Amino acid sequence: MNKSYIDIHCHPSLKPYGKSFKYQPQKQNRLNTGRKNSIWHYSPPNFLERHVNLLLTLTKFTQTDLTALAKTDCNIVIISLYPFEKHFLKDRMLGFKFIPDLLVNLAAGVSQKRIDNLRNHSSYFQDLNDEYNYYMQLHNMAQIIDDVTFTYRLVSSYSEITNNIKTSTAKRKIISLVPSIEGAHAFETGLDKDKDTADEATVLQHIETVKKWDHKPFFVTLAHHFYNEICGHARSISIGLIEKEQNRGLNTDITELGFKVIDKLLDNSDNKRILIDVKHMSTAARKTYYKLLETKYINENIPIIVSHGALNGKRSIEEWKISDSKLSENFSDVDINFYDSEIVRIAKSKGLFGLQLDERRIGSKKAIRSSRVYWPNTKRRYENKSQLIWNQIQRIGEILDENGLFCWETVAIGSDFDGIINPIKGLWTAENIKDIKPYLIKNAENYLKSNASKLQTQNQISAEEIIDRLLFINADAFLKRNFN
Secondary structure (H helix, E strand, O other), X not given: OOOOOOEEEEOOOHHHHHHHHHOOOOOOOOOOOOOOOOOOOOOOOOHHHHHHHHHHOOOOOOOOOHHHHHHOOOOEEEEEEOOOOHHXXXXXXXXXXXXXXXXXXXXXXXXXXXXXXHHHOOOHHHHHHHHHHHHHOOOOOOEEXXXXXXXXXXXXXXXXXXXXXHHOOOOEEEEEEEEEEEOHHHHOOOOOOOOOOOOHHHHHHHHHHHHOOOOOOOEEEOOOOOOOOOOOEOOOOXXXXXXXXXXXXXXXXXXXXXXXXXXXXXXXXXXXXXXXXXXXXXXXXXXXXXXXXXXXXOOOOOOXXXXXEOEXXXXXXXXXXXXXXXXXXXXXXXXXXXXXXXXXXXXXXXXXEEEOOEHHHHOOHHHHHHHOOOOOOHHHHHHHHHHHHHHHHHHHHHHHHHOOOOOOXXXXXXXXXXXXXXXXXXXXXXXHXXXXXXXXXXXXXXXXXXXXXXXXXXXXXXXXXXXXXXHHHHHHHHHHHHOO
C-alpha cells in the first residue's frame, strides 16, 4: 500500500465547482484538464501567485485538485462537501454591493456567476446535492497523468478502499474519495441570517435522504461559520467588514433541533451512522456534546473527530486562562482551537485530530513572525515552517503521555486545502507534503534525543514512525475501525 499521506479534510471541488457556473450547462465536471471547471484542472501557484499569498494571504491556486493528488501519489482522501454560506454576502459594504462579492471571490477563488448563484438560490440542500453530483459525473472515469491512468472513486466503506488499493498497479491507479459534509446547514437550516427558518421534519428527512446516498458521508461538521439553528459556532472570521455577520448564535449551545439532528446522525440503524466532527462548534456546544457521549451514548463507542484543528495551548474549556506548557506561547489562543483536555477526550474515544495546515490557526502571531524567511531559501523555509507543525505534534504527544495513553496515534493531517485558508508558506499544495516530511522527521529526532527517556516505554518509538503516523498510519487505522 502506498503511504504518501491521507488528508482527512480538504475541498478539491470548491474552486472548480465554483468555476463551473461560468459555463453552460452549469455545474458540469469536465474531464478535459484544461478546463477550469474540471476537478482534474491542475493549477499550482506560480511566482506571482505565491507572492500575492505572501502579501495578501489570498489562495487563488488549486491545492488538492485530483491531478495534484495523483502527482503526490495520494490514494485516500476525505473530501468535504460544503454548501457555501450565503451570509458571507452582505447586501452592501461601504455603500457598494460589489465589495462583498469581490472579497468572497478573492478569498474563495470561485467565479462571479457562482457568487450570483449564492445570492439567489434558496436551498442549501440542493447545493449539497449539486456538489455531490459534480463528483459523481467523473466517478471512475479515466484520466492520464504523467503516463499513468488514474481514476477516482467515491467509496462507501474501508473494504472498497482496500479493493481499490489491491487493484491499482504502477500504470493504473485509483484514488479513493471518502465523502464528508462541512456544516449541518446543508440539511436546510440557517438560510436567513436574522431569524430561524428551519422546518424540523424537512431537516430530519434530508438527513435520511443523505444516509441513502450511494456514498453516504463518513462524518458531518455540525457547525460552520454562521448560526445554523442546530448549535452555536466559534468565531472564525476576522475580516472586519464581514466579522459581525457571525454574531448571531456565536458561542451558544446546542438547540432543541440540534439534539434531534445529533440523534438522527448517530442513529446506527442499518449501519447508517454518520459521525460528528466538532470543529467550528462553540465551546458551550462542545461541552454539551461531550456530556451527551458520556451519558446517552456511553455504551456506543462513538469516536470524537476534529477534522481540521489546532491546539490553543490552554488547559481546558473551564480553565481557559491556564497554560501547562511553555509551548503554548507558540499557539493561537482562540476558542475555535482546542484545549489540552479535549485532546485527552479525543484519544480516549479512539478519535482522530486532523491538524489544519493554516498559518492563522496553527501558530501564534509571534511564532509566525519567527518562522518567516525574508530571502529565498527553500531549506530554511521548510526548517522554520515544519517547526510550527512539530510544536503541535509534540504538545499533543506530551499531553497524552502525561495521561498514560499511547501518545502518537491521535493526530493526522486535516489540511483544509482549497478551503478559505492561508496555507503555511512553502506548504502550498498537496505536492509539498513530501517536501516537508524530512524536516518533520528531523524535528522528531531532535526532540527524542533529549526527551525519549522521559516518555512512557510505549511512546518511545522512532521519529520516522511518529511522522508516518501523522501522515498515514493514524488516519488509515481510524478509517479501518469506523468506515464500514
